[in-house]
Amino acid sequence: DAGVTQSPTHLIKTRGQQVTLRCSPKSGHDTVSWYQQALGQGPQFIFQYYEEEERQRGNFPDRFSGHQFPNYSSELNVNALLLGDSALYLCASSFRAGGYGYTFGSGTRLTVV
Amino acid sequence: QQQVKQSPQSLIVQKGGIPIINCAYENTAFDYFPWYQQFPGKGPALLIAIRPDVSEKKEGRFTISFNKSAKQFSLHIMDSQPGDSATYFCAAAGSSGSARQLTFGSGTQLTVLP
Known part of the structure; x- marks a missing residue:
């Protein structure tokens, strides 16, 4: 039974560019939350998606956005x-x-x- | 009010010792208190969690002590092993409103010497 799968594992981008990260949830799960973990810090909540809608959002600017697909995966x-x-x-x-x-x-x- | 404060920042113990990590919270809407273990390059993995209706929970070598009136909880690792060397995070969440997401502490880097 696969757990949560994220891709890519590593990414290098230039300042000003845009990036898309992907997540496939654990089998049987329907809700996806995203967290940012800076080096040496605890994870900080970005937002949560359920039923393809953003349900909750942490203290992050609008530059951070997301999406959830019908198969529960998320970007x-x-x-x-x-x-x-x-x-x-x-x-x-x-x-x-x-x-x-x-x-x-x-x-x-x-x-x- | 969402903050979870964790201490110490780092901890070094000898094999067989009992490291203790402490956390304190302010939001009384929190009703779920998990501890996560994280190895370098990996995501956090749930170790053990407690609800505020009990004062202690044991799972294997890991024990959570919970003091609702003081709004504090702690993790004890019995008979610690070098393989327990990792970063440990406490967290808290509630069942409604803005408390529903996990709020993490800042982490404790544990080193268990052989």
Whole structure:
């Protein structure tokens, strides 16, 4: 049974560019949450998608946007990349928005140069 | 009010020792308190979690102690092993509103010496 799958594993982008990160949730899960983890810090909540809609959002600018597809997979898009966007981006899936059984993927390491 | 404060930032113990990591929260809407273990290059993995209606929960070598009145909770690792060397995060979440997402502490880097 596959867990949460994220792609790509590593990515290098130039300041000002746009990036798309992808996540496939664990089998049986229908909710996807995205987190940003800066080096040496705890993960920070970006937003959560359930039933193809953004249900909750953390304290992140509109440059961060997302999408959830009918098969529950999700994308995180970041526009106008800043050096400070360099981080590990984690996807966590769960069953039903508000459920607590979160499973995290291994993340995408984004480096902005 | 969403903050979860974690200490210490780093911890070094000998094999067999009992490292203790502490967390404190402010938001009384939190009702789920998990601990995650993270190895380099990996995502956080759930170790153990507790609800506020119990004061202690044990799973294998891992124990959570919970003090609802003080709004504090801690992780104890019994008979620690070098393989336990990792970063540990406490977190908290609630069942409604803005508390529903996981709020993480800043992490504790644990080193268990052989």
